[in-house]
Amino acid sequence: MAADVAAALFDVDGTLVDTTYLHTLAWWQALAQYGHHVDAARIHRAIGMGGDQLLDHLLGDDRDHDEDADVAAAHLALYAQHWPGLRAFPGAADLLRECAGRGWRVVLSTSASGRELDVLRRVLDADDAVRAVTDADAVDSAKPAPDLVRLGLRQVGAPAGRSVFVGDSVWDALAAERAGTPCVGVETGGFAAAELRAAGAAEVHSSVGALLDDLDDSLLARPGAGTR
Incomplete structure (x- = not known):
């Protein structure tokens, strides 16, 4: 990994697109x-x-796992009914482009995959700013495990300590912390600022639009700013 390379990794659901x-x-x-x-x-x-x-979190790890795939498929089918009305949060695409313009290697780091990920990327409409995408299909364990964060860093050749992860949930903050990457939180997923900070977020903004407005005073001001 190059010492002067820095990645700005973004969760998608609840952070860039209003889906929580x-x-x-x-x-x-x-x-x-x-x-x-x-x-x-x-x-x-x-x-x-x-x-x-x-x-596992909701039902316990000692349950019968045989129906898990069917429950997950039912969730996807029910969620897909909402796809035509999905919208990106105001400022989301502009934030990605601004980060790319400042020299960050922008990575989408999401637990979505397949058709769901394709829909989210179309809604976000910022592929021109995105250097890499990591999804649930590419790792053994999704968030709060650090695998997605570490894979995104490897894909763009960025060290963890110079990079930043942006997410809306405590699971994002925990994954970033376990990967050794500072986390910037946004409150658009329904977690309060105090909860995000307690989970490891270094700073918290009300939305990605607010983060964009305050970019010069954030960890995303420039690659490596305020990181270790």
């Missing part, structure tokens, strides 16, 4: 279809994890 509560609803409905009546508030708090980790 749609995922919550889809998981709530999918779980109920298979007889698991889980409070929506608990599901919301698990959004940001990979699907396997989410089901």
